[in-house]
Amino acid sequence: MSKSTLLHITRIHLTAVGVALVFLCGCQRSPGCQATLRSAYYWSTTLTMDSLKTNFLLTHHIQRLYVRYFDVVQGKDEQPVPNATIRFVDAVPTGVEVVPTVFILNDCMRQDVGDMPQKLVRRILQMNETHDIGCVKEIQIDCDWTASTEQRFFQFLRDVRAELQPHGITLSVTVRLHQLSQAVPPADRGILMMYNTGDFTRIDDQHPILDLKVAEPYLQHLPHYNLPLSTAYPLFRWQLLFRGNQFIGILHGDDLPMLPTDSIVVRQPTLDEILQARHLLDDVRNDINDEVILFELNDENITRFNPHDYETIFDN
16 A cells, blocks of 8 residues: 555544544534433432442442532521531442532521631531542532522522632532522522422322422423523432321331321322423423432432333433
8 A cells, every 4th residue: 555545544534533523522512412411419417328329320320429418507596507417438439429519498598697608618628528529520509598588698609609719619509490480599500409399298289299280380481591400300209197187297217106097198209200390391491401310319219210210211
């Protein structure tokens, strides 16, 4: 083979590789072509990675885990204080990105939060260092803010974001369905919580976790909601104790005293309801399922459906 022929073939090969790379890069940017980012929430006060959880993460190629680090509640003097801090018994499997997540009671935003943004960020960074959690790219704040607390909460987010910037960390927030009609929070992105649509304290509410008839009217705001969004879908179920029509509480084992005439009502979304919710959101906003997040990762929840069903939820 002559040198000129070899050069010609090489140029053709390089051109083909270049076209392929351009195609792949373009494909990665296109919501219709991009593989779904698979994620889950971890919402326990103890982080343990038994074989069931570890196998679930590996089998379904979970890439991101939103780990609840602690809550922020009102203390005795009504000042915000950390509560229910997670205890790290095991490490998160290698290759899974951790997003430290903090739940803040809305009541904490009814008064001046002072230096809470600085304290919160410092506490998270210290926990990362203590438990050898590296490469944290994002921190998430979860708060069911309302119109009356919106101004103070949004300023809190701006302050947290400013604290994170020197560390190269972005800020995300949870967004409940009813908050879609409110102002957009000052964050880098949001997580739409596609659950808790009803009132579990009412015995006649058959779908308090996920009711598409209740959710659908809120979605009219979704196409124009000016914040990048991912979606979290529910795996959990509730066992609810009623005395007549009166709600007594959510059952966790045998933690509530029961009378012989009491009723236990189980509420949980079906696979079809989760898939219908996913399709509904796809029809409204084409980037909303670029990342699909399961709420939440625990042994009971991840055995609720079979592996094929989970693959369907992620990539349907």
